[in-house]
Amino acid sequence: MVTTNGFVCPLPLRRYPQIVMGHGSGGQMMQELIAHLFVPAFGEHALTDAAVLTLNGSLAENGRLAFTTDSFVVNPLFFPGGDIGSLAVHGTVNDLAVMGARPVALSAGFILEEGLSMDTLGQVVVSMAAAARAAGVEIVTGDTKVVERGHGDGLYINTTGLGLVPSGIEPNPRRLRPGDVLLVNGTLGDHGLAIMSVRAGLQFETDIVSDSAPLVSLIETMLDVCPEIHALRDLTRGGLAAAANEFAQAAQVGLVIEELAVPVQPAVMAACEMLGLDPLQVANEGKLLAAVPPEAVADVLAAMQAHPAGRQAAIIGRVTSNHPCTVAGITAIGSRRVIDVPAGALLPRIC
């Protein structure tokens, strides 16, 4: 009855230790779920279908809102370093943060499969609430649907995020310029390999733990040092390879990445070699790529390394006017290769 993160199923919900269709019908059972599960975790907001947000004066001067959505179907629901609940918060606040926005509010839409254990749902909801608090954002509105057994996979979560973009902040891949320096905030591939290790029942010498984390505070720090940062992108599906290609195409420039400079944990590198994966294509959930004007690089790198979410930050490459729209990797032996967008399904249901 007590889950690992301290969720204790409230008495009124114990009548149904598993989700049944009635929990999604809009009637009394759904109200019970909201009153005894969502409201204690997310606050009174969770009671209502919709929220009215009154924004403060800074919006009045500015009026720029960031708006982003993500559905989370990660399998398994719990993995080393996180779970679908915290991931659903981190994924969406990070999408807002890389636009330079301060997250203001999240919505949470649950699709539950009949038969899901109430304790599992409770544990995920408590984890979401904790992740939202840590990222400084409120979950202000929600929705619950239930589908029959065999038509879901435990639970899927959609989070949609709303943020405010301060004046003068406009990171956008189209603003990349030749000479810009490329940075990441730490080791790549941890999330993807953590998921793979559980899913495939693999044992590595060192435990690989997901990097799932909010980037909000790190990015605020970076923008404080250099409001002029040209572009930011979180390195989720498709990893660094996908984000770098997006940058190259958006600004019609070339990117050069020094592969030896890209931080990758030895255990992740070994696992990638074993599984035939390229760590540059593997998903992360707490990593970003930044394109910074050269004169600001030293300050931005120092600020990143002084922040808990950026201790292993590194310069990994630069922007060039050569080979527009193409990402070149300089390999360990000094040769060049094209780093392409991953083609198909490398690691399905990674987020």
Place this chain on the structure above:
Amino acid sequence: MVTTNGFVCPLPLRRYPQIVMGHGSGGQMMQELIAHLFVPAFGEHALTDAAVLTLNGSLAENGRLAFTTDSFVVNPLFFPGGDIGSLAVHGTVNDLAVMGARPVALSAGFILEEGLSMDTLGQVVVSMAAAARAAGVEIVTGDTKVVERGHGDGLYINTTGLGLVPSGIEPNPRRLRPGDVLLVNGTLGDHGLAIMSVRAGLQFETDIVSDSAPLVSLIETMLDVCPEIHALRDLTRGGLAAAANEFAQAAQVGLVIEELAVPVQPAVMAACEMLGLDPLQVANEGKLLAAVPPEAVADVLAAMQAHPAGRQAAIIGRVTSNHPCTVAGITAIGSRRVIDVPAGALLPRIC
């Protein structure tokens, strides 16, 4: 290759007549889906993970945003009068509209099941785009995930909506006062019975068609006539019974509903009797309940009846200080009954 609503699968997508896992991997296949399906339907916005919205001056004076989310898992995907795509737009714009908000932007999150026909997806996306245009709202950001065969049901859609609440507009069930008059904008139960008829393979004498429709323009008209409307609610899951009970509880008042005054189509009434359903508990997707101060009722009713979405609008009851928190129905034979919130799963996956 040409679907009923004119969707023609673009050549580059025909390599895969069905969704495969790679369409959700963040790589080239997902980019193709976005470029050849979502962008033609929703516009260039659909290319980006997140949107920056610049709001106009009226927000600056006011700063109230409405924010609401809904996931749609309706089964079947296509039904008389609509499909999951148009429903996903109507459901969310209606949630905004009943808060008095003007819809500004929607997000669209797709969870696709491996094996879903590309033509089906295309048809749904075209229908969503048309519904959004008709409701005067843009779909500005999206997300696509793919789950393995047997872990979904074709497709699920989350839409999250953002709206602006004009100054002086504040419909809220807490504002109900004894003496307020209750109105609906037309016949109840059509959506639920349309879904049931397809699902159960039932044939009724008259075809029952879903009422799925946007309420945005109707509500704007009503608020133009009477900005003081105390409360508005769309009558989705749980139907009129759920909304009326929500009103009664929010304001600690009683509601009296004259059951003979509630418009219900004869075919719907007959089908409800056959299936043992109460039409007051059945879901609608284009109907609302309004609580209007008595002095404004005549004007509001006339405005509703002059609007295409309110031709069959009717006064169905009133608010009383008697029996707080309870909804009383006056039956056809003049007796009273308690109209309760539906308990469990009447009609699963109705939206």
